[in-house]
Each structure stands twice: as C-alpha cells, then as structure tokens.
Amino acid sequence: MSGEHVLDDVAWHALTGPQAHLAESSPDGLAHRYRPAVGPFCGVEHLDEAGWRALAALVGAGGVAVFLRAEVEPTPAGWAELVREPAVQYVASALADPPPTDDTVLELGAADSSDMQRLVAETEPGPFGPESQLTGRWFGVRREGRLVAMAGERMRVPGFGEVSGVCVAASARGSGLGAVVTLAAARAIAERGDTAMLHVRQGNEGAERLYRRCGFVVRRSVEVVVLRRGA
Incomplete structure (x- = not known):
C-alpha cells in the first residue's frame, strides 16, 4: 500500500475503508476519489504507470486530482501540476x-x-x-x-x-x-x-x-x- 501507516495516505485508506460509500472508483480499483460534491481528494494505491493510468481514466480529460499524502512523485506526462505545497499532519x-x-x-x-x-x-x-x-x-x-x-x-x-x-x-x-x-x-x-x-x-x-x-x-x-x- 501507499505508505506503511494509514495516515501516510489518508484519502486512499478512507476511500477503501470507512468512507468507501462516498467514493468513485476506476474499473480496476487502482484509483479512487470522493464524489465531486463531497470533495476533491483522491487515493491511488501505487503511483506507478498503472496507477496513473487508472487515475486518468477516473478523472477524465481536464479533470482535477488532489493528493494529500506523505509524498507525491514527480508529475508524469499528461498531467499539469497546479499546486505543490508542504503541510503538517x-x-x-x-x-x-x-x-x-x-x-x-x-x-x-x-x-x-x-x-x-x-x-x-x-x-x-x-x-x-x-x-x-x-x-x-x-x-x-x-x-x-x-x-x-x-x-x-x-x-x-x-x-x-x-x-x-x-x-x-x-x-x-x-x-x-x-x-x-x-x-x-x-x-x-x-x-x-x-x-x-x-x-x-x-x-x-x-x-x-x-x-x-x-x-x-x-x-x-x-x-x-x-x-x-x-x-
């Protein structure tokens, strides 16, 4: 999983756990996000080629994905980085x-x-x-x-x-x-x-x-x- 502790990727563990009823998911189950009316955060188990592909299919062309996790790898091709800033948990x-x-x-x-x-x-x-x-x-x-x-x-x-x-x-x-x-x-x-x-x-x-x-x-x-x- 993405991180050794549930708090290292809160969205992933929320959307695949207690708040799964609020999630929209890619067909392969590799990417999830909150329903847009609930919030913008997404969770991807592994930010590898398959994970990024699943997220792209989930948000669609022009769609926005928001991560809040321990670290996010460099932005891959096909995505524009709008914000990257540190936060404290x-x-x-x-x-x-x-x-x-x-x-x-x-x-x-x-x-x-x-x-x-x-x-x-x-x-x-x-x-x-x-x-x-x-x-x-x-x-x-x-x-x-x-x-x-x-x-x-x-x-x-x-x-x-x-x-x-x-x-x-x-x-x-x-x-x-x-x-x-x-x-x-x-x-x-x-x-x-x-x-x-x-x-x-x-x-x-x-x-x-x-x-x-x-x-x-x-x-x-x-x-x-x-x-x-x-x-």
Whole structure:
C-alpha cells in the first residue's frame, strides 16, 4: 500500500475503508476519489504507470486530482501540476478542555448546508463541497441565528478521523470559537474510540498555535498536490 501507516495516505485508506460509500472508483480499483460534491481528494494505491493510468481514466480529460499524502512523485506526462505545497499532519495527544464560552455548540446537518457553504465562502478554510457534511459529524456556533464558526470530520480511516473545515467568521474572531469547534469535532471522534488528527498548511502559524493549544502534536510532513489531466 501507499505508505506503511494509514495516515501516510489518508484519502486512499478512507476511500477503501470507512468512507468507501462516498467514493468513485476506476474499473480496476487502482484509483479512487470522493464524489465531486463531497470533495476533491483522491487515493491511488501505487503511483506507478498503472496507477496513473487508472487515475486518468477516473478523472477524465481536464479533470482535477488532489493528493494529500506523505509524498507525491514527480508529475508524469499528461498531467499539469497546479499546486505543490508542504503541510503538517497533527495527531491528538491529550485534548485540552474547551475555553469557557457563553455560546452553545450545535451539531450541524443537511438543513445547515447553505449556511455552511456561506461561511466557507467567507473564510476559505479549504475544500468544502455541497455534500461535505456527509463525511462525518459537524459542529457550529450561531449568533443571532447566523452561523459564525464550524468544524467537523472530513476524512476517516481505521482508528482516526480528520478534523477539518475549521473556520470562524471575521465578526466572531478573538473569542476562542476556533478552539471551541475544533475540540467539539475532535471529542466526537474520540467518543467513538478513534483518534483525532488534522492537516495545516506549513507556515500557517496561527492555526498551528491553535491546534497545539487544543492538544495536537506534529506527526509528520505531508504534501498537498493539485493536478489537472490534459485533454
């Protein structure tokens, strides 16, 4: 498999494991991706000639593939590299207590989808599709009816769940809501017996400080690579 540990290629182990019901797959089973409405990430067991061929067939001409894994080999012919940047993978050690707040943390669902999309558009926390709430449990805070903070579980692999989509509206920043929703999502993962983990782009020092305060520790470096298949 691609990597000795399930966290070395989270998408592959999610799409062939706990989240297989959210996957689209190549006919030979060598490449998988989330349904486009869920998210852009893909998993390929081996990035060899057969694996790249399977991925090309899956995404089609002009299609985009996004990797989040320990490393991605040099881009092969027939693909255009749009983004390649380092990220840091964190794993929960001892989760902190949430900061005191007068706000109520709510579990979000399908009825909240449009508000979740609006908050994502305002804050740009990363990929979030119209069906992203299907990946796990999501939590948020509303003020005067308006969703101002949220976080939830994106990719799930055996033993681990990824906290993602952490965002706080500009009007609500500085009141600890980032930690509140991060810990709500992380504790929901822990309650079912799994360990929370997450990813943050290298250099995002504010986010890294937040996650360390919440009880996450660095596991390893990974790469985010966005590719487009040629015609």
